[in-house]
Amino acid sequence: MTNYDVIIIGAGSVGVPAAMALAEKKLKVLVIESLFSPGQANNKKAIGGIRATHSDFGKIKVCQRSIEIFGTWQEKFGDEIGWIAGGYSFPAYTEEDEKKLKDLMKIQHSFGLNIKWISPEEYNELVPGINMDGLRGSTYSPEDGSASPLMSMNAFYFKSLESGAEYKFKENVIDLKMNSDKIAEVVTDKGSYSADFVVNAAGNYGREIGKIVGMDLPIYPDNHEAGITEPVARFFEPMVVDLRKAPGSANYYFYQNHEGQVVFCITPDPPIVGIDNDATSEFLPLCSRRMIDIYPRLTNLKVRRTWRGQYPMTPDGFPIVAKTKEIPNLINAVGMCGQGFMLGPGLGELISRIVTDELSEDDKRMLKSFDQYRDFSGMEQFK
Ligand SMILES: Cc1cc2nc3c(=O)[nH]c(=O)nc-3n(C[C@H](O)[C@H](O)[C@H](O)COP(=O)(O)OP(=O)(O)OC[C@H]3O[C@@H](n4cnc5c(N)ncnc54)[C@H](O)[C@@H]3O)c2cc1C
8 A cells, every 4th residue: 555645535625735735845645536637526616706805814814825826826837827816895785784894894904904995986996887876885905806716726736746746536535444543544435545644625525524533523515506607808807795685695796707707606595505516597597686786787798607516614604624633644624615715725835734743823823713623603704
């Protein structure tokens, strides 16, 4: 049996950047993936939004690093990954939302984030033709942006191969054999492998992997749908996140990608818990009605495709990233909720520092936000 320094279960938004960061450190890495190529589960369902403007130290720091990686990728390595620093915006149409956003901005400023409050007129310059009726202003964080989940995954995958990472596709992890308190063997439907560390980056199935070794990780995937339009000339800059609720949905968000296509997504309310990848006929009328209401200029755009995927949710909206107490060679990196694509590159590096025992004080503070042993009673703002 070949021994690896690290085996990663899952070649998704987290597993592939983690393999890239670990292989870069000259560690011998194997990624085991049940599907036929990298990024085929939730990574390719993401619409590509990337922001550092969260509400807690962990996500902010990890995503700031992710933004550096996404933002400098093409310049450093030459691959186009569709990065645009178009910014994020949360327009407020109610007094309550304005207050919530302004209160959150105080926390965000205390972490040094570049986010400001802009007037309805200034917002109309960024998103020309936005519905001004009742608009009270908007947050705007110009350093946030977007990239193509498909192109980024490809770039990270090939980079990890260059650094020596190995992959086994179409191979399903079915068992983890223990030797005293450590995982001694990762067993798949095709073979067995051993490693000094095992990283659970199994996305929707993070809980199932945990169960194999007697851990009950609170990961509950719920379904989200998204869509993409034909490409048109660029006509607005930032991601627009409308926080208001409407019958059948909570927030929704959309932006124009590097090819001019408008990509959009809505949060069903109540959540549709489970894993069901069949797109529905309800999503498009529900989402497009709301988008056209806030931004009438979208009216004549033709939608090319819709799809459905999952957010691997935790009860409080924060991921679980931890070297486990019970099994010292198991690292869980699961429960990415709706933000695994943006967290991936920063988390990949953090995971590599867990493995090599090079955690800085900041890293330890970040990991507190993602602690597996927290009580999950808090709630991430705007998850
Ligand atoms: C509609 C939609 C829009 C979204 N938009 C955004 C966005 O704008 N920005 C953002 O950051 N995030 C977004 N997300 C969320 C993002 O897609 C997820 O958070 C992220 O992909 C989760 O990453 P992951 O690595 O945990 O899981 P995945 O990317 O799903 O990877 C897990 C991998 O593990 C494999 N696996 C599981 N079990 C096993 C096993 N037993 N053996 C071998 N392999 C296994 C799976 O096949 C899979 O490939 C969106 C999601 C959806 C559905």
